[in-house]
Amino acid sequence: MSVSGEQRILRNLRKSVETWNFQLMEKSVDEALKAGIPAQTIMTEGLGKGMESIGELFDQAKIYLPQVVAASRTVEGALKRIEPLLDNDDGVYNGTIVMGSVQGDIHEIGKAVCCAMLRGAGYKVVDLGADVSPDRFLEAAKEHSADIVGGSALMTTTLPMQQRMVKAASDSGSGVMMIFGGAPCSQEWVDKIGGDGYSASGAEIVALVDGLMERRRGTVRRFHFVDISIFFYRSCRMEV
Numbered sequence: 204m205s206v207s208g209e210q211r212i213l214r215n216l217r218k219s220v221e222t223w224n225f226q227l228m229e230k231s232v233d234e235a236l237k238a239g240i241p242a243q244t245i246m247t248e249g250l251g252k253g254m255e256s257i258g259e260l261f262d263q264a265k266i267y268l269p270q271v272v273a274a275s276r277t278v279e280g281a282l283k284r285i286e287p288l289l290d291n292d293d294g295v296y297n298g299t300i301v302m303g304s305v306q307g308d309i310h311e312i313g314k315a316v317c318c319a320m321l322r323g324a325g326y327k328v329v330d331l332g333a334d335v336s337p338d339r340f341l342e343a344a345k346e347h348s349a350d351i352v353g354g355s356a357l358m359t360t361t362l363p364m365q366q367r368m369v370k371a372a373s374d375s376g377s378g379v380m381m382i383f384g385g386a387p388c389s390q391e392w393v394d395k396i397g398g399d400g401y402s403a404s405g406a407e408i409v410a411l412v413d414g415l416m417e418r419r420r421g422t423v424r425r426f427h428f429v430d431i432s433i434f435f436y437r438s439c440r441m442e443v
């Protein structure tokens with residue numbers, strides 16, 4: 204496929220969201236997949252760009268909530284078509300991530316993109332949906348023996364819920380790592396609340412999670428080494 208052919212498909216994907224044209228979305232997603240355009244590019248360069256313009260138009264009061272809902276449904280429809288193709292059936296398992304939008308927040312598109320990216324990278328993702336309380340995140344982490352919990356917040360009013368999640372984890376003694384994102388979230392904020400990681404987009408979340416998993420495995424390995432050393436030391440002392 205030529206570069207211009209790929210650009211045309213991505214432009215149509217973007218346009219399908221901007222004009223909440225479900226038919227154009229379905230046609231363009233199928234074309235994109237047939238042309239071998241990676242799911243990540245479809246999401247970031249096509250659908251994501253469309254959602255960005257919707258956000259801008261909404262900010263400028265050029266469109267209203269019903270149009271935003273219609274555009275969101277178009278993206279959600281596209282994600283449903285792409286997601287099964289991202290499921291890795293080659294048996295790769297890199298870890299378990301519990302994801303959700305924080306309590307009071309019903310925005311789900313960004314979180315859904317992140318879930319799709321992680322699934323595609325070999326992670327088992329448990330998506331708790333929207334409006335998830337800190338306790339529910341922790342219950343699910345325990346239930347699924349999760350390595351990482353991710354909380355998405357799209358509003359300044361729900362951002363403090365991420366801090367509540369970190370506090371709930373520390374109060375309960377849960378060792379699960381916590382990552383955060385969403386438009387009002389930043390690296391500075393995550394550092395301030397004591398979270399383990401931040402990423403500005405779904406394109407970066409896989410690298411973030413890979414890095415944290417590496418750190419986690421390193422910790423486990425070091426822990427084993429210390430354990431074995433102590434055991435060996437104690438055994439020697441018992442012999443003398």
Ligand code: B12
Pocket residue numbers: 251254255257258259261262268271272275307308309310311312313314316317353354355356357358359360382383384385386387400401402403404405406408
């Ligand atoms: C779509 C949308 C909606 C849809 C949501 C549909 C759905 N199913 O998700 C609907 C119409 C329902 C909606 C409702 C509302 N919305 Co709204 N919405 C938006 C809009 C236009 C786009 C958000 C979006 O989907 N972006 C596209 C995705 C791909 O990007 P993203 O979410 O940022 O996600 C990326 C990164 O942030 C990151 N990421 C996201 N989550 C996570 C999590 C982790 C762990 C990590 C590591 C990374 C990560 O990766 C993602 C993928 O790249 C934004 C405007 C904007 N510019 O953001 C307003 C916006 C977020 N909404 C806003 C508001 C106020 C509302 C309402 C209160 C409106 C109302 N009066 O009722 C309600 C919310 C009710 C509630 N309790 O939550 C405000 C928030 C203002 C603020 N600063 O607090 C915004 C900013 C619009 C505005 N300028 O006023 N909304």
